[in-house]
Amino acid sequence: MRVLVAPDKFRGSLTAADVAAAIARGLGTRGLDVSLCPVADGGDGTVDAAVAAGYDRRPCTASGPTGPTGPAVGTAWARSGDTAVVELADVCGLVRLPDGVLRPEEATTFGLGEVLRAALDDGARRLVLGLGGSASTDGGAGLAQALGARLLDADGAPLPPGIGGGGLPRIARVDLDAFALPAGTTVEVACDVDNPLLGPHGAAAVYGPQKGADDAAVARLDAALASWARVLGAATGTAGREDEPGAGAAGGVGYGAMTLLDARLRPGFDLVAELLGFDDRLAGADLVVTGEGRLDGQTLRGKGPAGVAARAAGAGIPVLALAGSVAVDDDELRDAGFTAAAALADVEPDPERSRAHAAELLEHLAATVPLP
Structure with a gap:
């Protein structure tokens, strides 16, 4: 039996590559022909998935979510040919906030722009950007600054680099002469x-609270983004893009990317699967094993394991999900393309012990669970 192991990460415990390796060890005890294809959906782990698929990891240093005045972070992007894969989460996402302190009105995407600039300077000409895990609500203003845009106040003076969402109302004009x-x-x-x-x-109303914004801050950030859209729309002649689907992604980076970079927004797993050559890896498999830390309703709304299951089911290949916990019923799983599922919680009910020993538990589960 040929088995394709294509899991996402177990957040806070194992990377997707670690999960795949643990499952492979368990399946290996059963004499199966196993190949690995860790996946992601555009959030944290996207660069790692690309590297596992053969892309080159390109380490770099960039500003974290608190901008050039805060701590720099060691991060990386991935390259294959002229394609660069850049992940917001590992540069200026929530996981990069100093001491985990949320900064809803100060956090910036300046570092994301720095990594994009590094990829461009290295010769990449197809930029693939994963937006999950954002800490900021700056509409992509910080990114714009890092790529050469000058944000000017009412007196024509440039604002300091790394502007956050709370500073957007100070922008009276955007100078794009050096932005190209x-x-x-x-x-x-x-x-x-x-x-x-x-x-x-x-962006502010739906995702601001996850980034630490209370009701008053949400109102301020929404007004700030409206101001930014007026000013940037005037500078680019693209008024109205703020209403397009996806403009609110990642605190408005979707809007900034569409407006400034003429970016095309695509479903996360579909784009990553294309980069990984997932359909080619799927061909010839007799079974697919996927999973993530918590398989729940959010999983079924387009996250990596659901994408894996849908493609495998479409090819008539059974799919086994191994997860930390499973919070959907059997009918929902079948409707999403999963044939069967098993959880670490069935072996180790204590969540802390389960997280601490996730690799061993996954290996045990893969070695013992009934295969579809």
Whole structure:
């Protein structure tokens, strides 16, 4: 039996590559022909998945979510040919906040722009950007600064680099004279949300609370993003893009990427699967094993394991999910393409012990669970 092992990460415990390796060890005791293809959906782990698929890891240093005045972070992007894969989460996402302190109005995407600039300077001309895990609500203003845009106040003075969402109302004009991508550059964004930039379904209202914004801060950030959209729309002649689906992704980076980079937004797993050559890896498999830390309703709305299951089921290949916990019923699993599922919680009910020993538990589960 040929088995393709294609899991996502177990957040806070194991990377997708670690999960795949543990499952492979367990399946290996059963004499199976196992191949590994760790996956991601555009959030944290996207660069790691690309590297596991054969991309070169390119280490770099960039500003973290608190901008150039805060601690720098050691991060990386991935390259294959002229394609660069860049992941917001590992540069200026929530996981990079100093001491874990949320900064909803100060956090910035400046570091993301620095990594994109590094990839461009290295010769990459197809930029693939994963947006999950954002700490900021700056509409991509910090990214714009790092790529050469000058944000000017009412007196014509440039604002300091690394502006956060709370500083957007200070921007009176955007100078794009030094902002230009090399000829032939294309930008694709892995994005699984369809929120507009503004309003009750916008970036601030829906995602601001996850980043530490209370009701008053949400209102300020929504007004700040509206101001940014007016100013940037005037500078680019693209008024109205704030209403497009996905503009509210990652605190408005979706809007900034569409407006400034002419980015194309694509479903996260579909884009990553294309980069990994997933369909080619799927061909010839007799069984697919996937999973993530918690398999729940969010998983079924387009996250990596659901994408794996849908593609495998479409090819008539059974799918086994191994997860830390499973919070959906059998009918929901079958409807999403999963044939069967098992959880570490069935072996070790204590969540802390389960997280601490996730690799060993996964190996045991893979060695003993009934195979579809």
